[in-house]
Amino acid sequence: MTSIFTHDDEDIANEEYLAGESPADNNDDSAPLVDLRNVTRSVVLADDQQLHILRGVDLQIRVGDHTAIVGRSGCGKSTLLNILGLLDVPSSGQMLFDGTPVERLRSNTRAKLRGSSIGFVFQQFNLLPGRTALENVVTPLLYAGRKEFWRRNTLGMEILDRVGLAARAGTQPHMLSGGEQQRVAIARALVRRPRLILADEPTGALDVETGQAVMDLLDTIATESGAALVTITHDLNVAARARTRYRLDAGVLSSSDGMPVNDVLMGVSA
Amino acid sequence: MTALISTMVEAWSELRIHKTRVLLALIGVALSVAVLTTVVGVGNLTREGMRVDSERNGGREATLGVSVYADPSAAQAPDADRTASVLEATVKRYGFTHASRVTQAQGRFQFPSGVQSVQLTVVDPAYGAIHRVDIAQGGWFAEDDADRLAPAVVVNDAFYAAAGRPNLATAPQVTVLGSNKATAVIIGVMPNRYPEEMPQAFMLTAAAQAVGAAEQMPGMGPELRIWVPAGMAEQLVSVLNADLAQQLPGAQVSVHRSDYAAYGDPFAMVQLMVSGVAALILLLGAVGLLNISMVTVRYRVREIGIRRSFGATSGRIFTGVMMESVVGTTVAGAVGVMIAVAVVKNPWVESKVAPGLEDYPAFPVEAALLGLGAAVLVGALAGAIPALVAIRVKVIDAIRF
Numbered sequence: 007m008t009s010i011f012t013h014d015d016e017d018i019a020n021e022e023y024l025a026g027e028s029p030a031d032n033n034d035d036s037a038p039l040v041d042l043r044n045v046t047r048s049v050v051l052a053d054d055q056q057l058h059i060l061r062g063v064d065l066q067i068r069v070g071d072h073t074a075i076v077g078r079s080g081c082g083k084s085t086l087l088n089i090l091g092l093l094d095v096p097s098s099g100q101m102l103f104d105g106t107p108v109e110r111l112r113s114n115t116r117a118k119l120r121g122s123s124i125g126f127v128f129q130q131f132n133l134l135p136g137r138t139a140l141e142n143v144v145t146p147l148l149y150a151g152r153k154e155f156w157r158r159n160t161l162g163m164e165i166l167d168r169v170g171l172a173a174r175a176g177t178q179p180h181m182l183s184g185g186e187q188q189r190v191a192i193a194r195a196l197v198r199r200p201r202l203i204l205a206d207e208p209t210g211a212l213d214v215e216t217g218q219a220v221m222d223l224l225d226t227i228a229t230e231s232g233a234a235l236v237t238i239t240h241d242l243n244v245a246a247r248a249r250t251r252y253r254l255d256a257g258v259l260s261s262s263d264g265m266p267v268n269d270v271l272m273g274v275s276a
Numbered sequence: 277m278t279a280l281i282s283t284m285v286e287a288w289s290e291l292r293i294h295k296t297r298v299l300l301a302l303i304g305v306a307l308s309v310a311v312l313t314t315v316v317g318v319g320n321l322t323r324e325g326m327r328v329d330s331e332r333n334g335g336r337e338a339t340l341g342v343s344v345y346a347d348p349s350a351a352q353a354p355d356a357d358r359t360a361s362v363l364e365a366t367v368k369r370y371g372f373t374h375a376s377r378v379t380q381a382q383g384r385f386q387f388p389s390g391v392q393s394v395q396l397t398v399v400d401p402a403y404g405a406i407h408r409v410d411i412a413q414g415g416w417f418a419e420d421d422a423d424r425l426a427p428a429v430v431v432n433d434a435f436y437a438a439a440g441r442p443n444l445a446t447a448p449q450v451t452v453l454g455s456n457k458a459t460a461v462i463i464g465v466m467p468n469r470y471p472e473e474m475p476q477a478f479m480l481t482a483a484a485q486a487v488g489a490a491e492q493m494p495g496m497g498p499e500l501r502i503w504v505p506a507g508m509a510e511q512l513v514s515v516l517n518a519d520l521a522q523q524l525p526g527a528q529v530s531v532h533r534s535d536y537a538a539y540g541d542p543f544a545m546v547q548l549m550v551s552g553v554a555a556l557i558l559l560l561g562a563v564g565l566l567n568i569s570m571v572t573v574r575y576r577v578r579e580i581g582i583r584r585s586f587g588a589t590s591g592r593i594f595t596g597v598m599m600e601s602v603v604g605t606t607v608a609g610a611v612g613v614m615i616a617v618a619v620v621k622n623p624w625v626e627s628k629v630a631p632g633l634e635d636y637p638a639f640p641v642e643a644a645l646l647g648l649g650a651a652v653l654v655g656a657l658a659g660a661i662p663a664l665v666a667i668r669v670k671v672i673d674a675i676r677f
């Protein structure tokens with residue numbers, strides 16, 4: 007398999023936050039990339055009542071894992087993904103990112119760690135309107151180190167080529183189909199070669215066939231790069247692709263390994 | 277699918293609408309900066325015109341006026357010669373470089389149309405520098421003009437016109453009807469300070485005495501005007517008062533500042549009012565821009581959420597939003613300042629605003645800087661408020677569908 011992820015691996019720019027352990031190998035006994043321990047998330051509602059969105063979630067994600075999380079709308083999937091993506095912090099419990107407890111990190115440090123190690127793919131693509139596909143793809147490189155910044159157009163074109171959209175580099179999002187937009191978004195999520203890819207219902211806004219093509223691409227490209235992929239989904243086929251599957255129900259996460267896919271998804275599509 | 281694309285199209289057209297609005301808001305900023313800068317520039321020009329006028333009357337900053345009167349209660353007053361020599365010696369002793377006696381009088385001159393009484397100011401050569409006298413033709417008095425056989429006169433344009441505008445190169449003469457009839461030579465012409473000015477003439481002290489052109493009131497000598505460094509003026513007033521009173525027993529000595537700056541800046545009020553109006557105008561421009569920025573903030577919050585999820589720190593977001601706004605208003609401000617310069621330096625405007633000025637001052641740098649600074653400030657404000665709002669919104673809320 008050809009891979010674009012063979013060049014200068016030394017500039018994965020995490021050393022300053024993540025000194026010590028090297029999570030590069032994919033052994034199960036290595037330290038997990040993400041380790042949630044009894045994580046809860048609750049918010050105070052307008053009437054002073056507590057809403058417990060996540061209740062005691064334990065979850066380990068290792069480099070190279072492909073994980074699916076399924077659950078009904080409103081069960082807390084996005085909240086969990088936001089915590090995994092360092093966009094949100096647990097109300098209680100612990101989260102380690104590459105061995106570092108994230109609640110101790112300053113928000114700027116979290117932002118930099120997010121930029122260097124995590125790539126997001128959203129249901130609504132979230133491309134920046136008015137900017138071309140290439141401009142969108144290189145956006146994360148604007149917040150990267152000098153080397154990546156100055157090579158941004160080369161790096162951007164490489165990854166656009168990988169998702170098959172090199173020819174549309176100068177096209178603005180509104181001129182692209184939904185599937186193409188999501189491929190641009192995937193290119194953007196991967197342009198800094200993150201070790202964790204978080205996809206929040208990546209096929210939710212696409213028709214079935216386009217969704218499958220996008221998931222094929224996401225799976226392949228994540229495998230090539232050796233990144234961990236966490237996908238939130240309603241889609242039966244998407245869930246079936248993942249090696250590890252979890253079910254989230256009213257904030258409680260349970261493993262569904264070994265369960266038939268239809269049981270896992272029970273109620274989700276109802 | 278169609279719904280999706282139409283959402284995108286909608287978002288895009290929304291952005292385009294905002295772009296137009298932002299452009300309009302920037303035009304608003306450019307115009308209000310133009311008004312602000314023009315108002316301040318015109319204010320400065322007016323001020324300069326008024327200042328030059330005041331300096332011609334009261335001397336430039338700082339001019340001291342020294343008057344010596346006979347004290348009616350004293351048995352014996354010093355005579356005029358004694359007073360004159362004391363004053364002269366004092367000027368020498370203090371090392372004043374610019375000092376002039378000044379007497380206002382009426383002089384009678386023979387014009388082609390008949391004899392006319394003219395305001396005659398009897399001075400020493402230094403008067404020209406102290407009062408920044410403007411000369412349109414010929415020159416002001418030099419030290420050796422006092423030695424001329426025929427007394428020299430410097431006249432204003434009204435006098436010059438009444439005398440028939442003779443060529444100064446021919447040393448034109450004019451008859452002074454003092455106690456001795458004498459023939460004076462016109463050596464310089466000053467422009468009229470305002471339209472319809474009456475004829476005026478200046479003559480040196482010695483010459484005026486020789487022809488008896490200016491009768492003085494008994495017991496009162498000429499006023500002495502001294503140009504001193506502004507920082508020393510207050511100190512010199514009290515020192516000179518004490519010194520002269522001691523040297524001239526039996527006389528009342530009055531030393532005071534005669535320049536316009538002595539009583540504070542009389543134009544501060546004008547400037548303040550003008551600036552107030554200008555600031556108000558700019559405030560309107562700022563509110564307009566802020567309004568637009570706030571309208572676009574919702575859209576901006578989402579974009580910022582996306583950028584933050586890809587590693588932008590809050591500081592980076594803040595400066596980014598700020599810079600966009602500041603760069604926009606700075607360009608708008610520069611355009612506004614250019615408009616203002618074009619207006620204020622327009623010859624017609626200049627002649628209307630400061631009719632007393634011969635040479636118009638360069639466009640005031642402080643007005644241009646004020647305009648630009650105000651534009652930058654407006655941009656910073658209009659950018660900072662939405663930027664603050666934006667970075668306070670949680671990323672998760674910003675990117676929630």
Ligand SMILES: Nc1ncnc2c1ncn2[C@@H]1O[C@H](COP(=O)(O)OP(=O)(O)O)[C@@H](O)[C@H]1O
Pocket residue numbers: 049051057059077078079080081082083084085086
């Ligand atoms: N900041 C918040 N304030 C109040 N309610 C919230 C907040 N965040 C999430 N929720 C609620 O928590 C529940 C879970 O949200 P979310 O994680 O987005 O669910 P999912 O992605 O599984 O649909 C929803 O009912 C949502 O309304």
Ligand SMILES: [Mg+2]
Pocket residue numbers: 083084085
């Ligand atoms: Mg969700």
